[in-house]
Amino acid sequence: MASRNNPPTHGNYHGYYNKRPSTSDQRLALVPRGLFEGKRVLDVGCNEGIVTCEIGETLGAIRVIGVDIDDTLVRAAWKHRRSVWTQQGPPPPISSVHSTIETNGTGSSPSDRRKRRRISQSEPDVGDEGAAPDMSAGPADYFPASFEHMFGPLPIPDVASHGNAADSFPHNVSFRTADWVNNEIPEDDEGYDVVVAFSISKWIHLNGGDEGLLVFFRRVHDVLRPGGTFILEPQEWETYGKAKRMDPRLKANAKTLKLRPDQFETELRKLGFGQGQHLGTAGEGGFRRSIDLYVKQ
Numbered sequence: 001m002a003s004r005n006n007p008p009t010h011g012n013y014h015g016y017y018n019k020r021p022s023t024s025d026q027r028l029a030l031v032p033r034g035l036f037e038g039k040r041v042l043d044v045g046c047n048e049g050i051v052t053c054e055i056g057e058t059l060g061a062i063r064v065i066g067v068d069i070d071d072t073l074v075r076a077a078w079k080h081r082r083s084v085w086t087q088q089g090p091p092p093p094i095s096s097v098h099s100t101i102e103t104n105g106t107g108s109s110p111s112d113r114r115k116r117r118r119i120s121q122s123e124p125d126v127g128d129e130g131a132a133p134d135m136s137a138g139p140a141d142y143f144p145a146s147f148e149h150m151f152g153p154l155p156i157p158d159v160a161s162h163g164n165a166a167d168s169f170p171h172n173v174s175f176r177t178a179d180w181v182n183n184e185i186p187e188d189d190e191g192y193d194v195v196v197a198f199s200i201s202k203w204i205h206l207n208g209g210d211e212g213l214l215v216f217f218r219r220v221h222d223v224l225r226p227g228g229t230f231i232l233e234p235q236e237w238e239t240y241g242k243a244k245r246m247d248p249r250l251k252a253n254a255k256t257l258k259l260r261p262d263q264f265e266t267e268l269r270k271l272g273f274g275q276g277q278h279l280g281t282a283g284e285g286g287f288r289r290s291i292d293l294y295v296k297q
């Protein structure tokens with residue numbers, strides 16, 4: 001766990017999403033539409049599970065596993081999952097779904113979960129603590145955000161009583177604590193269609209050296225099913241300087257590094273990935289980073 005005496009040497013920042021936007025992740029918005037639909041996904045370095053839950057709740061994945069080295073963050077991720085579940089809106093009446101889709105101008109057919117999310121996002125939160133929500137104006141959240149603060153989160157129904165639950169949110173999302181570079185998790189056995197690695201390569205690189213990073217890339221290749229996709233958001237070399245100064249061990253490791261982020265594509269291709277596809281750049285200031293996609297050949 002990171003504290004003043006115990007710095008976040010794995011990038012295991014607590015309160016990370018106070019600095020980064022935590023709803024509708026800009027990086028996920030760059031990923032080709034439909035990539036997660038019906039897929040089995042691993043989110044390596046999931047932190048508080050914000051990205052993991054978004055993939056499982058609104059992007060149509062049937063299974064998403066978030067793994068993080070920091071158990072405190074993994075516990076926060078389970079909590080976040082319950083909070084997202086609590087704040088989900090009710091299924092909208094069919095007529096309002098159609099009008100919402102037309103208004104947004106999307107020509108595709110998103111999942112019911114997505115439609116439901118849009119409806120609930122278009123509803124204002126109940127602002128006045130203690131005031132009863134006004135349900136008269138149309139569809140409203142079952143349990144507005146302020147209610148969670150007042151009464152705690154809603155319980156998650158068990159799979160059996162929740163329709164086709166296993167493949168849908170929240171049951172399709174789970175978390176594990178593990179150093180995934182050096183340890184397998186049971187979910188790896190079935191393999192994944194997509195592996196997401198946002199803002200983690202620098203930490204793996206600084207902790208494990210060039211060899212540690214290559215082990216990570218090899219592990220991603222091994223757990224991906226044929227034709228599977230690796231989505232990588234590498235931190236730029238210029239950002240390593242500040243990170244290594246937080247710990248003498250990282251500083252010593254940094255001196256041994258020969259690989260640079262602009263060589264990652266070459267290394268990935270040697271392992272059997274196809275040419276990298278640069279999806280775009282997301283984030284502000286120091287968080288402005290490239291999002292790259294590699295397909296396992």
Ligand SMILES: C[S@@+](CC[C@H](N)C(=O)[O-])C[C@H]1O[C@@H](n2cnc3c(N)ncnc32)[C@H](O)[C@@H]1O
Binds near residue numbers: 045051069179181197
């Ligand atoms: C900077 S945060 C990025 C969080 C999230 N992926 C995002 O971009 O929104 C990096 C995360 O990777 C985790 N991490 C670092 N090394 C790891 C490892 N070997 N195995 C699993 N998680 C790791 C850290 O604990 C931290 O939560």
